[in-house]
Amino acid sequence: xxxxxxxxxxxxxxxxxxxxxxxxxxxxxxxxxxxxxxxxxxxxxxxxxxxxxxxxxxxxxxxxxxxxxxxxxxxxxxxxxxxxxxxxxxxxxxxxxxxxxxxxxxxxxxxxxxxxxxxxxxxxxxxxxxxxxxxxxxxxxxxxxxxxxxxxxxxxxxxxxxxxxxxxxxxxxxxxxxxxxxxxxxxxxxxxxxxxxxxxxxxxxxxxxxxxxxxxxxxxxxxxxxxxxxxxxxxxxxxxxxxxxxxxxxxxxxxxxxxxxxxxxxxxxxxxxxxxxxxxxxxxxxxxxxxxxxxxxxxxxxxxxxxxxxxxxxxxxxxxxxxxxxxxxxxxxxxxxxxxxxxxxxxxxxxxxxxxxxxxxxxxxxxxxxxxxxxxx
Amino acid sequence: xxxxxxxxxxxxxxxxxxxxxxxxxxxxxxxxxxxxxxxxxxxxxxxxxxxxxxxxxxxxxxxxxxxxxxxxxxxxxxxxxxxxxxxxxxxxxxxxxxxxxxxxxxxxxxxxxxxxxxxxxxxxxxxxxxxxxxxxxxxxxxxxxxxxxxxxxxxxxxxxxxxxxxxxxxxxxxxxxxxxxxxxxxxxxxxxxxxxxxxxxxxxxxxxxxxxxxxxxxxxxxxxxxxxxxxxxxxxxxxxxxxxxxxxxxxxxxxxxxxxxxxxxxxxxxxxxxxxxxxxxxxxxxxxxxxxxxxxxxxxxxxxxxxxxxxxxxxxxxxxxxxxxxxxxxxxxxxxxxxxxxxxxxxxxxxxxxxxx
Numbered sequence: 001x002x003x004x005x006x007x008x009x010x011x012x013x014x015x016x017x018x019x020x021x022x023x024x025x026x027x028x029x030x031x032x033x034x035x036x037x038x039x040x041x042x043x044x045x046x047x048x049x050x051x052x053x054x055x056x057x058x059x060x061x062x063x064x065x066x067x068x069x070x071x072x073x074x075x076x077x078x079x080x081x082x083x084x085x086x087x088x089x090x091x092x093x094x095x096x097x098x099x100x101x102x103x104x105x106x107x108x109x110x111x112x113x114x115x116x117x118x119x120x121x122x123x124x125x126x127x128x129x130x131x132x133x134x135x136x137x138x139x140x141x142x143x144x145x146x147x148x149x150x151x152x153x154x155x156x157x158x159x160x161x162x163x164x165x166x167x168x169x170x171x172x173x174x175x176x177x178x179x180x181x182x183x184x185x186x187x188x189x190x191x192x193x194x195x196x197x198x199x200x201x202x203x204x205x206x207x208x209x210x211x212x213x214x215x216x217x218x219x220x221x222x223x224x225x226x227x228x229x230x231x232x233x234x235x236x237x238x239x240x241x242x243x244x245x246x247x248x249x250x251x252x253x254x255x256x257x258x259x260x261x262x263x264x265x266x267x268x269x270x271x272x273x274x275x276x277x278x279x280x281x282x283x284x285x286x287x288x289x290x291x292x293x294x295x296x297x298x299x300x301x302x303x304x305x306x307x308x309x310x311x312x313x314x315x316x317x318x319x320x321x322x323x324x325x326x327x328x329x330x331x332x333x334x335x336x337x338x339x340x341x342x343x344x345x346x347x348x349x350x351x352x353x354x355x356x357x358x359x360x361x362x363x364x365x366x367x368x369x370x371x372x373x374x375x376x377x
Numbered sequence: 378x379x380x381x382x383x384x385x386x387x388x389x390x391x392x393x394x395x396x397x398x399x400x401x402x403x404x405x406x407x408x409x410x411x412x413x414x415x416x417x418x419x420x421x422x423x424x425x426x427x428x429x430x431x432x433x434x435x436x437x438x439x440x441x442x443x444x445x446x447x448x449x450x451x452x453x454x455x456x457x458x459x460x461x462x463x464x465x466x467x468x469x470x471x472x473x474x475x476x477x478x479x480x481x482x483x484x485x486x487x488x489x490x491x492x493x494x495x496x497x498x499x500x501x502x503x504x505x506x507x508x509x510x511x512x513x514x515x516x517x518x519x520x521x522x523x524x525x526x527x528x529x530x531x532x533x534x535x536x537x538x539x540x541x542x543x544x545x546x547x548x549x550x551x552x553x554x555x556x557x558x559x560x561x562x563x564x565x566x567x568x569x570x571x572x573x574x575x576x577x578x579x580x581x582x583x584x585x586x587x588x589x590x591x592x593x594x595x596x597x598x599x600x601x602x603x604x605x606x607x608x609x610x611x612x613x614x615x616x617x618x619x620x621x622x623x624x625x626x627x628x629x630x631x632x633x634x635x636x637x638x639x640x641x642x643x644x645x646x647x648x649x650x651x652x653x654x655x656x657x658x659x660x661x662x663x664x665x666x667x668x669x670x671x672x673x674x675x676x677x678x679x680x681x682x683x684x685x686x687x688x689x690x691x692x693x694x695x696x697x698x699x700x701x702x703x704x705x706x707x708x709x710x711x712x713x714x715x716x717x718x719x720x721x722x723x724x725x726x727x728x729x730x731x732x733x734x
């Protein structure tokens with residue numbers, strides 16, 4: 001496909017142009033550059049940092065940056081994690097709030113529950129918002145709640161979140177337990193409801209047993225390569241490969257756990273992306289930033305907020321090593337609403353083909369969503 | 378060591394009269410009255426007095442991970458409170474060792490509240506203090522399945538304690554409640570004993586070395602419990618033996634084995650049965666079958682449970698069961714001191730150490 005430089009400029013604003021190096025084997029240039037690529041953040045965030053007061057409408061600046069970002073879809077977390085008795089109720093409240101937010105910004109986003117919705121988002125230049133829950137503690141022994149969550153629009157269900165829940169082990173638990181009997185029943189129910197199983201945040205044995213127990217493809221939506229950085233939130237190669245071998249997709253996150261010095265740079269991210277592709281193959285790697293869509297302006301207000309969030313997480317026992325009052329979920333030199341544009345260029349500069357870049361930017365996740373959510377399989 | 382010597386004498390009536398007899402895990406049913414009637418029959422009261430039992434536990438919680446277990450347990454506590462107050466001529470709600478002595482003096486039965494599972498507490502550890510306030514004195518960590526703290530004995534994964542499990546044990550100890558590791562898997566049992574800083578109980582279990590049932594505990598865990606000053610109660614349950622209803626001979630085998638492994642200061646009774654003769658009729662069999670099927674559906678039925686299986690020893694299913702036990706132990710060669718300890722002396726010491734120091 002030919003590129004149109006003006007069209008491209010309009011879409012990608014200030015992004016550099018290294019993408020021009022990304023060519024297919026036949027010499028054609030990637031569709032990434034002309035805004036045709038399906039760009040999916042397998043674990044994103046979508047709050048308007050510029051909005052004034054209590055207005056439910058996203059600000060004009062946010063709307064403009066969302067359009068520039070080139071993102072087609074983002075998977076958005078709607079649950080409260082952890083084992084507090086009220087997590088079910090608070091999750092339902094979060095879903096209602098997010099539904100309202102989407103309703104109040106119809107020109108910018110749509111609630112995505114099917115692959116058709118993602119294509120529609122692309123066509124209408126909106127962002128498709130996919131609902132995920134990160135934890136099954138809110139389900140517990142009441143597996144019918146999985147169906148209820150599906151009814152409310154949730155499409156991705158992560159089994160555990162850092163701590164042990166009734167199904168299995170989070171990655172911060174030193175016990176490294178495997179699946180409980182309920183854990184196996186939970187996975188079976190997630191699969192029966194054709195929801196996407198996510199094994200991010202799980203401990204090693206729970207990941208391995210979760211993949212072995214699964215009969216359909218799954219994701220580890222936001223993780224890193226533990227072979228590069230030995231951090232409990234990252235996954236070892238055998239688990240990454242096992243996920244890929246079952247047709248699954250591993251999303252690499254943009255957080256401090258990528259780097260030994262806790263300050264992840266694009267070079268760290270590219271190292272993890274390359275390693276993941278080597279281990280999993282190019283059809284099984286994606287992006288799950290765990291970043292907001294917008295730039296994180298690190299000012300006094302942001303620092304105060306992060307300090308509060310960190311202290312809450314530490315008190316709840318869910319803060320992983322490396323989290324801190326001054327550690328933000330960003331890749332510092334790519335902290336921009338154009339992060340996917342920067343990534344495409346970075347991967348191209350690293351020698352990736354246009355085809356491979358397209359897969360990682362969104363096509364792999366699109367295929368996985370299609371495989372898992374389809375009502376006719 | 379206790380072995381049948383052939384010249385043992387029965388346990389003396391005077392010694393039995395003065396003994397403190399505690400069932401460390403029990404239920405209650407009046408077999409002579411209407412099951413829906415809260416007030417006990419005079420025959421049941423007479424039999425309970427004749428039994429010589431000083432104290433027993435009442436399980437007041439609903440086990441399992443359903444979200445409503447907390448509310449259901451509070452409701453049960455209210456119901457048991459009422460049952461005791463309606464029958465205050467026989468029972469008293471006991472929260473300390475002084476209540477045991479009072480029950481002995483007044484010829485009543487002291488009832489200690491027991492929760493079997495911490496699923497109802499979950500991550501809200503303040504609920505441990507609330508349960509203490511409501512009178513609970515014994516807290517069992519897990520019940521057959523995994524909960525947030527650790528694994529029950531029916532979980533094939535045999536996980537150890539979670540981080541919350543460590544915090545739960547610390548809170549149980551902080552509140553000076555008795556930690557009970559019955560129904561836990563081997564690793565959870567072992568890690569919990571290692572984590573505990575105070576003596577604990579395995580209130581109703583058997584010796585897995587004699588019959589490999591997941592509800593029983595291996596020697597290593599029994600010994601570790603004793604080594605920390607704890608007490609192991611032997612149950613009167615089908616898990617004592619495979620493929621047939623258990624008899625007193627099976628119980629005595631387990632008692633002897635536990636004595637060898639733990640020592641005479643660390644074993645007790647935890648029948649998991651009722652004090653009076655078990656009522657078995659068509660209606661009760663039907664109810665038992667339904668309950669068993671429910672337990673199977675919930676995944677909490679252990680191997681050996683069944684639609685027509687009751688927690689009884691076929692030859693000792695009478696309100697005089699502990700008198701029979703004392704004689705049976707004497708006949709097996711146990712001396713009077715050992716028998717007194719097992720009947721209740723050991724649990725009384727453990728309760729005092731846990732609740733009052």
